Amino acid sequence: MVQAGGVAGDQLRSFIERIERLEEERKGIAEDIKEVYAGAKAVGFDTKIMRKVIAIRKMDQAERQEIESLLDVYLHAIEGGERPEPVSE
């Protein structure tokens, strides 16, 4: 055997290096974000409020997606004949 690991070892190394590269990137982006916050703070904005605003916008977006997925489910149910219409009677 040539070296500890052999082919499996090469494969493992490849996976790990890919992850490490991605984590580097992610770290870089995290720093960018931090810098933007710092810049905003430097010109007088309250970063705590900014974070809240961003959180709310994120929730909005998530909700919109949920509603769309609801629509999908609903249309699918109609096709399937689950319950004829929401309002019969």
Added chain:
Amino acid sequence: MVQAGGVAGDQLRSFIERIERLEEERKGIAEDIKEVYAGAKAVGFDTKIMRKVIAIRKMDQAERQEIESLLDVYLHAIEGGERPEPVSE
């Protein structure tokens, strides 16, 4: 010493039993919820859709709370003099 644990043991036992009782309750409620879904399904409703609706309503509520907390932070910031008004200039 009378028995393994003594006073500390009694205390621990008490904590654990309280938790177990609460978990029983929680389990009971989970069963109730399941029953309600079953009842709804029995009269023809699509539980998948129901779950979506409930999830969306939950998100609405969470968002409303986030907005209120944003307001709190905002008012606090004004008092603190962070940034005079959102729109100066």
Added chain:
Amino acid sequence: MVQAGGVAGDQLRSFIERIERLEEERKGIAEDIKEVYAGAKAVGFDTKIMRKVIAIRKMDQAERQEIESLLDVYLHAIEGGERPEPVSE
């Protein structure tokens, strides 16, 4: 047109509200449990171990129920006049 929210709508609304109420309760209990853990931690207990203990007791209980139900089956078989085979193996 009856309007969205006819009888079926009322029924659906009722189901959903019941579920939401139950989920509220469940959430409340989850908070209670957390508080008990916090209290235990405050007086020096290791909550991680406590969780293990509770998990084990739960398994024990499940086992006991298993045995009891086995016993029930066995006794019913006897009452029914069938001659149960002696449990071999």
Added chain:
Amino acid sequence: MVQAGGVAGDQLRSFIERIERLEEERKGIAEDIKEVYAGAKAVGFDTKIMRKVIAIRKMDQAERQEIESLLDVYLHAIEGGERPEPVSE
């Protein structure tokens, strides 16, 4: 009155949108990482161990950087003509 959304508003909006874009990117990378782990798992590697390996390599790297920076300081001191004390302790 300039209207909510004057210059300060534009500036704020710009900050927030930049952050949101960066968070999108970060999210994408996080997903990539997850996929790599999934791929590794699929061919039989233990991701838990992989995480450990990566953590250790990160520590190693931090250590190496520590050493290099120490070396830098030392070399600069030499160039500057100061006579560094031999590293004692």
Added chain:
DNA sequence: TATCACTGGAAAACTC
């Protein structure tokens, strides 16, 4: 039964 999403706890990161 097996996949699928979700909840809850543990760990990590960031802020102050």
Added chain:
DNA sequence: GAGTTTTCCAGTGATA
């Protein structure tokens, strides 16, 4: 350095 918030993963429970 402490405290709070995000992030991550494992366990649980629902659905098909």
